[in-house]
Amino acid sequence: MFQTVLNAVDVLDLEDEGSAWLRTPPPIGTGVSAVRSQGFLDHTRPNDLPDDQVWDWAGVAGPWAGTYAYLDYADWLRLNHPGMLAMESSLPRLDLTTYGEAVGDLINLYAIVDAGPEDADAACSAIEGESVVLPRIETSLETSALYPPLYFHSEQRLTGHMAQRGFIRGVARVTPDDPPEVRWTIIIRYGGEDRWRMEGVQVGGRGSKRGFFGTWTDAAKELYSPNGPVWFWHL
Template identity: 35%
Template sequence: MSPPPSLETLPSELILHTLSFLPLDAIASFSQTSVFFSQLVYGNGNDGSLWRTLYLSSFDDPSISAWDLRPPPSKDGSARSKRLALEKEDRRYQWREGARQSVTALREWKAGRMDLVRAEADQVDLNYRALLNLLLTAPPAGTPSLNLPKLVSALPSSLPTLHMLPDQTQPVYHQLMAHLLPLPLPKSPRAYDNLLNEAREIVYSIAAARGSLETPEGKIDFKVVHALNVVQHWNMTRGMEGQVWDPEETCHAPWPWRAEHARPAPRREEIWTSEKSGDWDWAGIGGGEWVGCYSFVDFSDYITFNYPELTRQRGKPSLVGVEEAVGDLMHLKLVPTCARPSATSSTLPRIHFSGTSNSPVQSEVRGNVRLTNDNPPQVRVTYVISYGGSEKWKLEGMQMGGIGGKRGVVGIWSEAHPGPHSPSGPFYFWKKNVVSEEGQEE
């Protein structure tokens, strides 16, 4: 008597092809039905084609990540070159582990189990890195993304405090949240005030002003950038609601902030191929007007917070209850001076610029844009503002979302040549031409 028919008797290629049409959670359930199917799905004998198909059916293709700064590949369209490219991708992206880690991280984050109280340190760290990878492998702005809606929909109703996260995870957490802000912000006024006060105390500290947003290794200090986004989101809310500025002046602002604003613009191949220097402006500094705002606290409050010994302040310095002011809108017109990028290098040359600002008075502006040592590199911008040829202010910022990110540049202003007790505070610039007259993104 022959044995009854069984799925295990079917050719493995047929089973894998059928599985490729199922969602990832169904695959996981199927693999648990027998040792044979578990080995078929997760075993080393799987050539990667199943997991490549499964990953790309649920998540964005990492090979077209907007954060990839490498020059465009050659257009060799032979069958052999395409096969070799796929094999290289299989080795680089590890589709199976990427899918499993991403699904796990999204599930645990949504359930609020991403802290040391509910999970081991290594697993917490692995999950946050998987979430950040989803952010950094999204396609360029304007291209529909599978990753970003998943990240936003999985945002938990409350977030862990920093002492509940492993030390090695905190920079990853800050980078993720800086880009996803303003979601989620605390709904209760007291919780929001606590978050805002904590962020202000980071932003208005002397350490932040002297650190210029970077670590000694030339990488972004995302704890400061996260705090800057919290503070300037609050200040933009006040300004956009007409409490500070004329609403007609702000119609071009990328508002309200969304995760969509924090990803790079599409790569322009002419950056590498054009003979015209005007096309080498990879950062998009020129070709439009920049609008911006700055914020500050009363100088006496600033001194009391940073130098309590000068004011005989007792107890831990705090900015709780301190009023923060928002300055007039600034309008900058900048002209870049660009070097030609190399078609064989993954780095882009520093761009220098000069121009003018007409608020609050006419002034001269100069500065530069460069990439950091982060992986992927971040866009750093330095502005120096002068009055009558005398340098007055220096602004150190980072462009959120990478090259061409629509949210704009957040950073810290200070005196160009600071003394021991010089003031500082946050600023935010956005490019006016990234939003149309109707308020729709271009």
């Protein structure tokens, strides 16, 4: 538990990004072309796509930016720990309607589409300097066979006092809902360990540059590990 809190302090440490936010274009363009969905009616592999090329049906490849928000951990624990909930009546009232969540650093990444989950092993091994076989990204949620799972990875440069190279891997899947939704799962790794996991749903439909909204949490999902909202958009 103590290590989880230290991890949260490390990764969620705020840093003055200066003009970094100003240089990031919003996920919009002329008209609605930049955010328009590709829809789900046509779900066949393009005939002109080479056999050795992965079909990027979700629009994963390319530059992305994102950020996250979080409560002070003491306040988060107060709202989630059973022992703290039992003491709620004796504590000063915590009003979430006026609570100012902290916003984390701007995260930039460049997603590279993989042929399969094992492709991320070689890319991560090159960063960590030793052979790595990464845990596969699994989910207990139902998925649709309408589109194949789309795997991807990216390198991330972590800044501040944690200046080191991070590694990101993920997968986009389609839910069995009607209409379907694109579900994203991303794991952030640094220091040779999987640290954070993000789960989100595409906003605006398949291929929309509005990206996905969801939640972040500890990769191991330890008891009372922190979590919060996250948003990534395609540049």
